[in-house]
Amino acid sequence: MTTEPVAPSPVDEPPPPPLAEPGAEPVAEPAPARRPRRPRPVLLLVSGLVLGTAAGAGVGYAIQASRPPTPLPPIQVALPTYPSEVLDPAVAAASAPSPLAIDGDLRKLLITAPSGSEPVDGYPDTPSWITVGELAEQSAGTVSAFNMLNVGGFRRAVQVSWSQGGLRVLVTLTQYTADHANSAAVNRSALRPFSADANGGYQVDPLPSYWAETTERYYSGVAVAQRGTVRMEVQVFGTKPVDSEVVKDLGKRQWERLV
Numbered sequence: 323m324t325t326e327p328v329a330p331s332p333v334d335e336p337p338p339p340p341l342a343e344p345g346a347e348p349v350a351e352p353a354p355a356r357r358p359r360r361p362r363p364v365l366l367l368v369s370g371l372v373l374g375t376a377a378g379a380g381v382g383y384a385i386q387a388s389r390p391p392t393p394l395p396p397i398q399v400a401l402p403t404y405p406s407e408v409l410d411p412a413v414a415a416a417s418a419p420s421p422l423a424i425d426g427d428l429r430k431l432l433i434t435a436p437s438g439s440e441p442v443d444g445y446p447d448t449p450s451w452i453t454v455g456e457l458a459e460q461s462a463g464t465v466s467a468f469n470m471l472n473v474g475g476f477r478r479a480v481q482v483s484w485s486q487g488g489l490r491v492l493v494t495l496t497q498y499t500a501d502h503a504n505s506a507a508v509n510r511s512a513l514r515p516f517s518a519d520a521n522g523g524y525q526v527d528p529l530p531s532y533w534a535e536t537t538e539r540y541y542s543g544v545a546v547a548q549r550g551t552v553r554m555e556v557q558v559f560g561t562k563p564v565d566s567e568v569v570k571d572l573g574k575r576q577w578e579r580l581v
Contacts (some may be wrong), residue, residue, distance in 0.1 A: 440486065491558055
């Protein structure tokens, strides 16, 4: 007896997809589900380092906080000591800085104009005080001279001038502060001595020079020296070459007033 295959029942077949209505957009098929990501090794390593550092710091702080505080060593400062003996005033005076070599009224240390001389316009004919500005104006570069005098420790200055026998004489004493005594120093390399004990000398220029902004020429000689904080300067001008003996004599006379 032969058995014939039985046709599948319509119920067992899958239902046909629904028919789209005319004019409707086609329905998109759902996207397949994404697989979960696996943790990366680098991320795990960084996370472990961060957590380990934080945990170690917390444990270290807890251990340190539970320990008793360590006392600091006492500060050792040497106490000042004072001599037990009585100070001798003479010894203290000897060890103190020495006073200025020259002090008082500088005008009394200037030589005076000889009898029969005549004054020079713009200059004092009797020993007089002059300001730093007046002293700077007597130089060719007024501004530069003014700055150098102030920076060099200018303290005060006196001056006297006269004219006699065709010569014009200008004597100046400039004093500087004690800490700028080197501003009164004299370069003696080209000078001839006018006195054996003088810290300076004199010289005479054999060639003529010209007054500022004029064609009028003149001859000159100068005697300079330093005495402590005071710089002495004797200038002699003439229309003819100046006699060196005149400059030497004036320089020696003025130096003797300082010593």
